[in-house]
Amino acid sequence: MSAILVVNSGSSSFKYQLIDMDTEQMLATGLIERIGEESGRSVHTIPWDAVPSVDRSDAPQTTERTLPIPDHAAGFRVMLDAFESHGPSLARHPLLAVGHRVVHGGKRFFEATLVNNLVKINIEELAELAPLHNPANLQGIEAAQKAFPDVPHVAVFDTAFHATLEPAAYSYAIDDKLAKKHRLRKYGFHGTSHKFVSEEAAAFLGRPLEELKQIVLHLGNGASASAIDGGRSVETSMGLTPLEGLVMGTRSGDIDPAVLIHLHRRTGMGFDDLDVLLNRKSGLLGMSGAGDMRDVLERAANGDEKATAAFDVYTHRLKGYIGNYMAQLGRVDVISFTAGVGENAAAVRKAALSGLGAFGIRLSDERNEERSRDARLISADDSDVAVLVIPTNEELEIARQTLALL
Numbered sequence: 119m120s121a122i123l124v125v126n127s128g129s130s131s132f133k134y135q136l137i138d139m140d141t142e143q144m145l146a147t148g149l150i151e152r153i154g155e156e157s158g159r160s161v162h163t164i165p166w167d168a169v170p171s172v173d174r175s176d177a178p179q180t181t182e183r184t185l186p187i188p189d190h191a192a193g194f195r196v197m198l199d200a201f202e203s204h205g206p207s208l209a210r211h212p213l214l215a216v217g218h219r220v221v222h223g224g225k226r227f228f229e230a231t232l233v234n235n236l237v238k239i240n241i242e243e244l245a246e247l248a249p250l251h252n253p254a255n256l257q258g259i260e261a262a263q264k265a266f267p268d269v270p271h272v273a274v275f276d277t278a279f280h281a282t283l284e285p286a287a288y289s290y291a292i293d294d295k296l297a298k299k300h301r302l303r304k305y306g307f308h309g310t311s312h313k314f315v316s317e318e319a320a321a322f323l324g325r326p327l328e329e330l331k332q333i334v335l336h337l338g339n340g341a342s343a344s345a346i347d348g349g350r351s352v353e354t355s356m357g358l359t360p361l362e363g364l365v366m367g368t369r370s371g372d373i374d375p376a377v378l379i380h381l382h383r384r385t386g387m388g389f390d391d392l393d394v395l396l397n398r399k400s401g402l403l404g405m406s407g408a409g410d411m412r413d414v415l416e417r418a419a420n421g422d423e424k425a426t427a428a429f430d431v432y433t434h435r436l437k438g439y440i441g442n443y444m445a446q447l448g449r450v451d452v453i454s455f456t457a458g459v460g461e462n463a464a465a466v467r468k469a470a471l472s473g474l475g476a477f478g479i480r481l482s483d484e485r486n487e488e489r490s491r492d493a494r495l496i497s498a499d500d501s502d503v504a505v506l507v508i509p510t511n512e513e514l515e516i517a518r519q520t521l522a523l524l
């Protein structure tokens with residue numbers, strides 16, 4: 119058997135999956151979080167269907183540990199310990215490669231790339247444009263290279279899928295020379311997810327990808343929308359950095375840039391303060407005090423007005439992007455919701471699509487409220503547009519692209 123380990127590093131956490139590439143069966147998945155805090159946490163899960171039935175009685179499905187995890191290298195050791203103590207044994211599943219999610223590939227990387235020193239320098243340079251993400255991605259790569267020095271490491275970029283945007287979609291209406299000199303343009307992110315989900319949606323509908331006009335709404339901690347025509351990304355809501363577009367957990371999304379100038383002049387806030395304000399203290403968190411959509415929904419249900427306002431801004435913005443992308447595509451066949459909020463928050467889906475009957479979009483309340491981990495249709499039978507919930511699997515897509523490169 120030949121397995122690929124996929125690593126998705128965040129600023130204070132990382133997620134991993136071990137995937138058997140003969141069957142695409144996930145053999146283990148885990149999360150190492152609160153890296154650098156007083157106490158960190160690790161969760162290691164082996165799905166039942168990956169355990170031979172004779173071993174099931176003594177194979178604990180999920181194991182959790184609480185311990186200080188000072189940095190990503192320490193986190194890596196915690197992951198290796200989990201494989202050693204709870205399986206599956208990495209000796210029995212020798213690694214073909216390690217696939218890494220890297221958020222910003224700039225204009226250098228439009229496809230999966232074998233990691234070498236030059237690639238690492240480029241990823242580091244691009245950290246300027248993705249300060250929450252690229253440094254963590256690089257730490258993950260270095261820790262993994264130390265642990266697995268003899269296997270190839272492959273970087274799969276969030277920006278790659280959006281390389282098909284036309285100039286009219288990716289250009290900012292600013293001084294052309296400045297834009298060229300500083301490579302200022304829309305790059306777009308979550309591409310691995312937008313690609314995976316759009317392909318799953320076509321498969322779910324049993325229709326060729328080439329003939330579908332799709333809108334994909336990736337609503338996680340970071341959130342982005344994309345318009346996909348025949349499998350090619352033609353518009354997306356994130357920009358030069360993962361700050362533009364939709365309202366997110368802690369990021370503002372779209373805002374009049376003059377707000378920054380005004381705040382600077384009025385309060386003396388500097389650029390670092392403004393960066394922190396927009397990337398870490400805005401969005402749902404800034405508006406309501408809670409950055410997690412579950413908390414926002416709970417507070418709103420208990421009559422908290424700020425939480426209700428945050429929910430309204432979030433879903434109003436989302437609806438605006440849906441309308442925008444319907445116009446850009448000229449028609450839409452399928453709208454897919456994905457990631458933590460998109461897959462789980464029925465209230466968000468309902469609010470974002472409310473009142474769109476005249477455009478052929480009709481949700482079935484009953485289907486929308488159903489709880490399931492599977493891909494499913496949530497539009498009504500008389501809806502012209504198919505509305506789907508499609509669980510994303512960035513790790514599997516990264517593993518596929520890693521394998522394809524080898």
Ligand SMILES: Nc1ncnc2c1ncn2[C@@H]1O[C@H](COP(=O)(O)OP(=O)(O)O)[C@@H](O)[C@H]1O
Binds near residue numbers: 337
């Ligand atoms: N049952 C749920 N209802 C509403 N929101 C949820 C639910 N489960 C998870 N979420 C939201 O999903 C978001 C995280 O999504 P996820 O895709 O895991 O993010 P990321 O991969 O960017 O860390 C959080 O804001 C969380 O509140």
Ligand SMILES: CC(=O)OP(=O)(O)O
Binds near residue numbers: 251308338339340341
């Ligand atoms: C690009 C981005 O915003 O990623 P995430 O949603 O993982 O923060």
Ligand SMILES: [Mg+2]
Binds near residue numbers: 338
């Ligand atoms: Mg995510």
